[in-house]
Amino acid sequence: MTSRIPRDSRLRLVRPRPLAAAPRAMNQRRSRRPAPRPPEGTPAPAELARMARSGLAAAARVAHWADTALRPGRDSASPDGKGTLSDATAERAAADLGLTAAQVRADWDTARLAGLVEVHGDSARPGWRLRAWDRDDSAVLRGWVALFDAWSLAYPEPSDHEPAAVAEVVSAMPQVLSFLQLSAGPVPVEQLLDLLEQRVTELRTERCEIPYGPQPEPEPSRPTPPEPADAPLPPLLEWALRALASVGALTYGERQATLTPLGSWAVWVKLEQICVAAQSPAGNIEQAAEGMLRGCAQLRPNAARAEYRAWLAARPVGSAVTELLEAARGEDALLRGLAFEALRVVGAPAEPDVRGVADVPTLRPYALLWLAEHDGIDPEDAHEILTREEATWLWVDTAAAVADHGEAPLLVRHLESAVQPTVPMLLDEVRAVGHPRTVQVLVALAAAHPDPALAKAVRRAAFQVHTGGS
Template structure:
């Protein structure tokens, strides 16, 4: 159903990818990859559609993340790239469209923006009721529910009423309605909301009733599940920053940490969560760098553009390359093969820094076994050449932890040479 509902948007997005990309001759007259009137006419001629259909499908493509617009240019979103091979990309695209239902149709002009915002804020409860009903529900019943929810929202904001002509209470905001009285004129707003949700394929309307489509019912269930996941954070890190959340997960077992990542992610939009995690990975703590990319593995495909964008950052490059290799289907045990010898060595030092800062001495000694170099002298030579900022500290910690006096002396000598520039 999601593929069918978004087929028109995919068609226009692929046309734009081919016709409006950098260096192509079919760009618009102003040289910008935007959907100007000329572009819409050209797309309509190429695809055998009307310009109005093209604009509607283009708007859908943008809302579904099939096209990403940056300033005056547009480029394909990750969902378009993954469309044919990844069903989850299709479903995520439709859920993004579902989340943006209030943008699908123009807002009623006769209503204040605040009233429209109240109706939009109250609709999740209406959708939940539709989902639990598992069948058609009279629109009048939905209107009653919407009115009750708006009253609750106003009460939660502590809005108070006062007599006409009287001074409002000190520090009280100007009221928008009486909390315990039904809000007026919500029927047109409900009609607009139901029509917008129907336009994105979430429900159907007819004979004074509304019914969620199977896809709409699934989407509402997913949203409810996300709320439940967020409420069941085992370590209580949902409201923390990415850095603090990762620190809180450092001592958890892998499965428990992944559950915490899922809860933290469920409470945020994907874009902001990914940005926070990558910013945390850029810090000086190597442990957080590794944990951030573990959390990004839980995010999955939506994180691909951001991870790909940091491949050229030396500090993040090895982690990003491994993440992308695994995302592309390479076995995690073989993913290290995508790294050059120098990148693998840099990653070994970075991981050793995390162990030295947060682990125990035996763990650092065992970390020697994960090096790609066949001998310790070869490892020391390449570690000294790789230029990691924590090289000296790692070698000093390894020398202090290793039980072999001769090997510890060689490691200490290497640390001294790096420190003095020798």
Template structure:
């Protein structure tokens, strides 16, 4: 009984919410649809994704300039915050006046005075005034016009109503409980981002992880949350996995700690990363924990070879960034019951840092006989024996 337009609208809504994914000319269920029945937070995150994409949920007015539409989209967060603070119906006329003010502010912020050759500074006794070239044109912003903005506000409020963020009619708009919650979440993210304790919020993932390397676990998680709050989740996950693919094993482990803070939205990319040999053990542990396995038991999902590869990778991180006693204690975490068995399987696993790890372990271990055996194993790997 649906029209073609209704079917298309529902399909687009499902895509925006992450329930379906389209790849070329085929479609498949999105991770949120797979998690729908067991994870209430996935449902809420799916709705937030739809809320974030409100401007795509309804066709843009075809008779308006794209620049005008972009200004209204940029101004809407302020209007939504006002609606939330009002905690009730707000007349559209009041929203239109607020929109006009905000669009005028945006135009003023973009307005620039062209710079020619720098004039000589003038330093009168009163302060740091500078001479201005009288020939340089001063660009004044065009004030926003309420008549022009009214149809665009109508479109924006209608689009937000279409995704369930507000109710709109009889000359007023009111945030729904979902809409109020979403605005609160966005404001909370801004506050979290502003409280980056170690000041790594502006840097790339690799630099952020390096900055967190010396922090205690709770402080590092706070830093991960702040860094993530300042970025779209998809790009942040991609950036973290790219850092994990580097040569520094410590960053690999920290990247997956940060991905634990991301949670379920990272699942599709982490699942894909499980196909890469260098990331597979970390990805499998992450996925097991997401599926509810106790972190202490999660290692049981790894094969013996994967566990050995992870042991070498972790040892590489300790060798590069830790102290010798830590490397010696790392022996106790191996799944093999004896050192000869560990050496046999380490030689076979083919980790690119095997030689360096074994040499560092031989130099650190206080038992001369064990150190000789480890050094011999390093030599055999180095020579291909």
């Protein structure tokens, strides 16, 4: 028996919303932890941004020059795709800006590390931080923090030391910086050296593995290269302090080091991120990417982004991006969407890896949306770059996440985000797109929808996909 009330099966066109933005039906205990306050004496954000603009002024000048001179189709970055300037371009910039070619190259490298310039193949373009340079203090501070994070790349590392020894010092410096931040004043280099030696020893101890079971007799000793443990640490500490001074994180002289206000603020922010994550019930900071994403699944968007930032702050960017993309390749559609939300927090450093998975069918719609937003397209309009087939595939994938982790009303509301204007058109294109979860999604939608006629049509479509019919 069917109702005699006419039904309109057309779908209302609304902008699609990311799953993370959907309201959660589950009860959540919101944290009442007050917003942390920076240490006493820390300048206001506007003053910190002024300092950052001053420190990055030369890099911003080169970046603005690149905005007009280095466009696609013009002679720009070198053909090796590594983002270095060709000799001709460096000389041209030097003439235009009244600098030497060496100064231009140094400022260009700083602009790249700060995200003011982004290199794509053989062309360069301004980063979003440069676009917001004069109006958005947070963009300026993020650019400076990006440079601070890359301090070991901003200053030539000593060529007469083993790369492994240099890597140990780079890994140990966060503890040295934390000590400087807590000291809130000049610290003698000798004291920093003691701390560095302790931390390097801890890192080596953590790497030690004790073999179990019987072991073969050792072979006769033969000459081996010196271990990093033999490398003297004082010159490496000297290099690290000078590198950090070059990016404006500290001042170094007379055998003493002192964090600048910007450096102290940046270290405090990172410590606070780690402390917040360590205090969370889920302990997401210690989880692998998949576990972290599952722990954030029921958080509201702002809380989830805070967790992403804390998780990212505790590990190298490269390995974090790899972990997130690996989690996105799995079968759980919810994790796929959340992984790309976390990659939005990473920003520019994730672009090469995201671009590299744009041809993977299961990741392509997510990657294309990420790249569009990264290129400056409004998130509300980014979905327009997807083909009809890609948008339909993404609709099914999101519906699978809702079916697995959400509630029936949310799945019914998800109908409204489809690009197709009517249910029959949606069902036809869903059947054609070939998503592996199509049958389960349609069955769940039919069970959840309150309209018997529409539910019947959806069940019929599910049966046709299941049996291979049309």
